[in-house]
Amino acid sequence: xxxxxxxxxxxxxxxxxxxxxxxxxxxxxxxxxxxxxxxxxxxxxxxxxxxxxxxxxxxxxxxxxxxxxxxxxxxxxxxxxxxxxxxxxxxxxxxxxxxxxxxxxxxxxxxxxxxxxxxxxxxxxxxxxxxxxxxxxxxxxxxxxxxxxxxxxxxxxxxxxxxxxxxxxxxxxxxxxxxxxxxxxxxxxxxxxxxxxxxxxxxxxxxxxxxxxxxxxxxxxxxxxxxxxxxxxxxxxxxxxxxxxxxxxxxxxxxxxxxxxxxxxxxxxxxxxxxxxxxxxxxxxxxxxxxxxxxxxxxxxxxxxxxxxxxxxxxxxxxxxxxxxxxxxxxxxxxxxxxxxxxxxxxxxxxxxxxxxxxxxxxxxxxxxxxxxxxxxxxxxxxxxxxxxxxxxxxxxxxxxxxxxxxxxxxxxxxxxxxxxxxxxxxxxxxxxxxxxxxxxxxxxxxxxxxxxxxxxxxxxxxxxxxxxxxxxxxxxxxxxxxxxxxxxxxxxxxxxxxxxxxxxxxxxxxxxxxxxxxxxxxxxxxxxxxxxxxxxxxxxxxxxxxxxxxxxxxxxxxxxxxxxxxxxxxxxxxxxxxxxxxxxxxxxxxxxxxxxxxxxxxxxxxxxxxxxxxxxxxxxxxxxxxxxxxxxxxxxxxxxxxxxxxxxxxxxxxxxxxxxxxxxxxxxxxxxxxxxxxxxxxxxxxxxxxxxxxxxxxxxxxxxxxxxxxxxxxxxxxxxxxxxxxxxxxxxxxxxxxxxxxxxxxxxxxxxxxxxxxxxxxxxxxxxxxxx
Numbered sequence: 001x002x003x004x005x006x007x008x009x010x011x012x013x014x015x016x017x018x019x020x021x022x023x024x025x026x027x028x029x030x031x032x033x034x035x036x037x038x039x040x041x042x043x044x045x046x047x048x049x050x051x052x053x054x055x056x057x058x059x060x061x062x063x064x065x066x067x068x069x070x071x072x073x074x075x076x077x078x079x080x081x082x083x084x085x086x087x088x089x090x091x092x093x094x095x096x097x098x099x100x101x102x103x104x105x106x107x108x109x110x111x112x113x114x115x116x117x118x119x120x121x122x123x124x125x126x127x128x129x130x131x132x133x134x135x136x137x138x139x140x141x142x143x144x145x146x147x148x149x150x151x152x153x154x155x156x157x158x159x160x161x162x163x164x165x166x167x168x169x170x171x172x173x174x175x176x177x178x179x180x181x182x183x184x185x186x187x188x189x190x191x192x193x194x195x196x197x198x199x200x201x202x203x204x205x206x207x208x209x210x211x212x213x214x215x216x217x218x219x220x221x222x223x224x225x226x227x228x229x230x231x232x233x234x235x236x237x238x239x240x241x242x243x244x245x246x247x248x249x250x251x252x253x254x255x256x257x258x259x260x261x262x263x264x265x266x267x268x269x270x271x272x273x274x275x276x277x278x279x280x281x282x283x284x285x286x287x288x289x290x291x292x293x294x295x296x297x298x299x300x301x302x303x304x305x306x307x308x309x310x311x312x313x314x315x316x317x318x319x320x321x322x323x324x325x326x327x328x329x330x331x332x333x334x335x336x337x338x339x340x341x342x343x344x345x346x347x348x349x350x351x352x353x354x355x356x357x358x359x360x361x362x363x364x365x366x367x368x369x370x371x372x373x374x375x376x377x378x379x380x381x382x383x384x385x386x387x388x389x390x391x392x393x394x395x396x397x398x399x400x401x402x403x404x405x406x407x408x409x410x411x412x413x414x415x416x417x418x419x420x421x422x423x424x425x426x427x428x429x430x431x432x433x434x435x436x437x438x439x440x441x442x443x444x445x446x447x448x449x450x451x452x453x454x455x456x457x458x459x460x461x462x463x464x465x466x467x468x469x470x471x472x473x474x475x476x477x478x479x480x481x482x483x484x485x486x487x488x489x490x491x492x493x494x495x496x497x498x499x500x501x502x503x504x505x506x507x508x509x510x511x512x513x514x515x516x517x518x519x520x521x522x523x524x525x526x527x528x529x530x531x532x533x534x535x536x537x538x539x540x541x542x543x544x545x546x547x548x549x550x551x552x553x554x555x556x557x558x559x560x561x562x563x564x565x566x567x568x569x570x571x572x573x574x575x576x577x578x579x580x581x582x583x584x585x586x587x588x589x590x591x592x593x594x595x596x597x598x599x600x601x602x603x604x605x606x607x608x609x610x611x612x613x614x615x616x617x618x619x620x621x622x623x624x625x626x627x628x629x630x631x632x633x634x635x636x637x638x639x640x641x642x643x644x645x646x647x648x649x650x651x652x653x654x655x656x657x658x659x660x661x662x663x664x665x666x667x668x669x670x671x672x673x674x675x676x677x678x679x680x681x682x683x684x685x686x687x688x689x690x691x692x693x694x695x696x697x698x699x700x701x702x703x704x705x706x707x708x709x710x711x712x713x714x715x716x717x718x719x720x721x722x723x724x725x726x727x728x729x730x731x732x733x734x735x736x737x738x739x740x741x742x743x744x745x746x747x748x749x750x751x752x753x754x755x756x757x758x759x760x761x762x763x764x765x766x767x768x769x770x771x772x773x
Contacts, residue, residue: 006313006365010306013366020362024253027260034259036212037268039173043601045338050600053590057459060547061554064455065204065594066100066167068181070188071445072199073160077105078140080133082195087129089191090163098171098180104163108149110142111508113531120508120531147517148504151450151494160449163188167205181209200442202453204594207430210439215274218728222278225724227252230285233717238292242371247288250363254284254356261348261355272345272665275725275733280352282721283327283673286714287360290316290680293710295368305373309365317361319683322623323676324357329619330672333612339604391708391752395701398756405757409643409750416643419650425659427564427602429454429595432730443561451493452560454595458482458578461588465549468498469529472522476502478581479555480519485577486557491570493558498545502528505542559595564602567595605664612668617642620675636758637682640750641674648743657735666739673718673740674747680707681755696763700756708752715748 009016044051057064076082087106094102106129112121125143130136143149144156153162165184171177185201192199227248234244255277262273294316298308331353334346397405433440446453460475462468468475479499486492494500503517505528510516520528532542546553562570571591582589620641621634645667657663684707688699722744725737 002314002317003310005317006310009313009362009365010309010369013369016362017366020253020359024256027257029260030263031256031259034263035268036175036216037270038175038177038208038212043339043341044597044604045340047338048604050592050597053459054592054594054597057457057554057590057592060459060552061457063169063172064457064556065208066169066172067453067455068165068167068184068201068203068205069446069453070163070165070184070199070201071160071442071449072162072197073158073445073449074195074197075159077159077161078136080130080136082197083136083139084129084131085191085194086161087126089187092187093163093165093184096180096183098168098176099165100168101166102163103166104153105143105149105161108143108146108153110146110512111505113508113511118530120505145512145514146504147507147514148500152496155449158449160445162446162450165203165205172205177205178209178212181206200445202439202443202446204455207439207443211271214729215269215271218730218733219269219274219277221727222275222724223255223281225727226278226281226721229720229724230281230717233720234285234288237289237713240374243292243374246364246367247285247292248281250288250360251281251284251356253363254352254359255280257355257359258348258352261351262344265344265348267344267348270341270344272341273348276345276349276352278721278724279349280356282718282724283353284356284360285717285721286676286710287320287324287357288364289713289717290320290710291360291364292368293713295365296374299373303373306369309369313361313365315687319680320357320361322683323679324353325623326620326675326679327672328353329616329623330669330675333615333619333668336612336615337605337608339601339608342605342608387709387712388705390712391704394708394752394756395704397753398700398704398760399697402757402761405753409639409754413643413646416646416650419653420646422653422656423649423659424656425564425602425606427598427658429561429598432732434729434731437729447560450558451490452558454559454561455593456492456557456559456591456595457593458555458557459552459590459592460555460582461552461590463551463586463588465551467551468546468553469550473525475553475587476519476525479553482578482581483555485581486574489570489574491560491562491566495555495557496545497555498542498553499555501542501545505532557593561595564600567600571596602659606659609659609664609667613671616668616671620672623679636762637678637755639758640678640755641671641747643750643754644674644743644746645671647746648739651742652735652739657739663732663735663739666736666743670740670743670747673744674751677711677714677748677751678755680711681751685759696760696768700760704752704756711748711752715745718744 042051046052046055072086074082077086083105086104090102090104090106093099094107106126108125109122110125112123114121125146126139130139143154150156153164155161167177167180171180188199188201191197230251231244231248234247235241238244258276258280262269262276267273291312295308295312298311299305302308328350331346332350334342335350337343337346430437430440430443435441443453460468460479462470462475464470476499479497483495483497483499486495499519502525503519506520506524507514507517509524509528509531519525545556574591578589578591617638621638625634648666648670651657652659652663681703684703685699688694688702688706689696692699692702694702719741722737722740725740726734728734728737
């Protein structure tokens with residue numbers, strides 16, 4: 001088959017070039033329309049219970065991660081000039097297109113009891129911006145008499161205050177969000193510069209915007225670094241500008257295809273798909289190395305260019321196809337996770353890897369056909385004295401020191417296994433950012449002064465219309481008891497709920513005295529009911545916490561970025577308290593919210609790691625059936641790929657690198673890429689045994705020297721290529737780059753040392769010659 005493929009590629013070369021050109025133009029057009037994703041990345045599948053509860057909450061109450069906060073700490077908050085400008089800043093932000101609501105000291109409300117109309121009138125505390133210090137002091141006293149705002153927009157103990165900005169849902173998930181956040185920052189910094197105030201920013205819209213800007217910038221950075229590093233390495237290997245540029249151009253066409261495929265599938269650039277272009281450069285270049293090395297080796301053997309090209313495709317075509325297939329499988333198994341984020345990444349990566357392989361197989365031979373025969377100095381790298389010496393030592397070891405090799409591997413596995421026991425699965429919303437990053441430090445400011453800004457929601461379903469106020473408002477007193485329990489956890493802020501609204505109303509009902517900010521008894525509560533029947537004013541504010549039929553209510557908290565481990569501990573403590581207050585037989589209480597869903601995603605990714613890795617092992621083993629129909633060889637040939645993964649996991653444990661979305665990706669991806677070396681070696685070994693009739697010992701020696709140089713070149717390219725991700729400002733991406741680099745370097749060693757040793761041990765067990773002749 002490969003004889004025909006080689007012949008067709010060379011014979012119909014102009015047709016293939018035309019097809020590639022047209023398809024590249026088409027893909028480039030598609031790629032030009034690609035957009036960044038502004039939606040929150042969904043990792044949990046739609047049928048996951050946590051995800052379903054969250055979506056049910058959103059249908060009733062809207063987006064919970066729509067609040068951006070601006071924090072300021074100053075003992076002189078109410079100094080007239082500062083306070084006036086703070087009020088003006090609040091108004092400017094409120095007038096910004098795309099902003100739904102703004103709450104700060106400048107626009108807090110009070111409620112007045114209107115006995116003549118038997119209703120509550122809602123009125124602003126500040127009817128006009130104060131002009132004297134006396135007016136500002138009066139406002140300060142009035143706000144101090146409204147306990148509902150303590151811990152919400154003001155911390156009187158630390159002299160910290162907030163501007164709480166709520167985005168429209170439509171603007172929140174669009175490109176416009178970036179502009180809005182930038183505009184708000186610019187307006188706030190004018191205030192900060194004027195008064196030399198250190199303003200702090202946080203909230204999910206802000207964090208998502210900053211991360212998206214970083215992702216966009218790093219995508220360009222990684223592309224540039226990937227091109228530069230591979231150019232440098234290819235030049236060092238081949239000493240030929242033409243071959244170096246040819247390899248890069250072919251792989252860049254593959255990058256164009258990958259971005260075009262993203263758009264054709266109606267996907268967008270996310271934190272993961274943004275890594276695809278530099279990944280493809282790093283993964284695609286080894287195809288060029290193997291093909292060019294084989295072409296040059298054949299040329300040096302008989303100096304017939306056309307025959308060398310045909311032989312290059314015949315001999316390397318199958319091994320590179322199988323190698324790329326295993327890499328594609330490593331990515332493709334993410335399809336089985338049912339996570340939208342991972343499915344998009346895995347599917348496009350798998351298709352792009354195979355598309356890049358096809359482009360290399362077509363364009364390299366055709367271009368080389370039209371290029372002149374390389375000069376002698378361009379073939380010197382094939383001698384590779386340093387590599388030849390290294391390979392001779394390996395050949396000696398696998399023939400004479402197999403026991404020592406196995407003992408070293410067992411020791412490595414034991415050390416790795418111990419390190420693996422130390423691995424923790426902990427994810428934080430901002431844990432990918434350096435501790436000195438402004439997003440991280442600002443978040444800690446809000447945690448210190450307001451217990452956090454990450455949404456945590458409790459949805460209480462009474463399962464009956466008007467159930468919140470039925471049975472003498474029993475649910476309200478249960479909510480009060482629940483809030484009292486939650487107050488014992490410092491990780492949560494003061495809640496917003498129908499209970500807090502009722503307390504506020506009762507304070508107003510009793511004349512505005514702060515001591516009446518409390519949930520009244522049943523009789524007093526019934527008196528309030530007559531004042532909130534008009535569905536306007538105070539009643540409208542109350543209904544913000546209720547479903548239309550008043551069967552469901554929400555209790556909204558903000559929480560600290562405590563991490564996935566701590567959130568588990570908290571849920572284990574909170575859930576029993578919830579069930580003891582709200583009988584599960586009578587009520588359905590959902591603990592949900594943006595932050596809980598995000599942190600729960602870590603556990604989901606970890607469970608899917610084992611599943612996807614197992615699927616990858618099975619599928620790649622099936623690919624191995626193409627080469628050998630020997631179960632021992634198929635099973636044992638997986639060891640050189642699995643041991644590097646175990647070592648990587650051990651390193652993560654020893655150095656305290658957590659399992660999280662980016663680092664979890666390491667294992668399936670590197671298993672697929674590491675399997676490439678196994679495929680290259682086994683393909684050559686099979687050829688030497690069956691086609692050339694060599695003994696196992698001779699076949700191993702020939703395979704080492706026939707593929708070893710290309711495998712070393714490939715390992716160096718992959719090591720340096722993945723190392724570029726260490727430049728990322730995201731800790732997880734940087735850790736992924738370093739860990740993948742180490743894994744693939746170790747995989748090269750196991751494929752060149754352990755794999756030949758295992759093949760010789762199997763041959764010896766079968767009574768075949770295992771000594772070099």
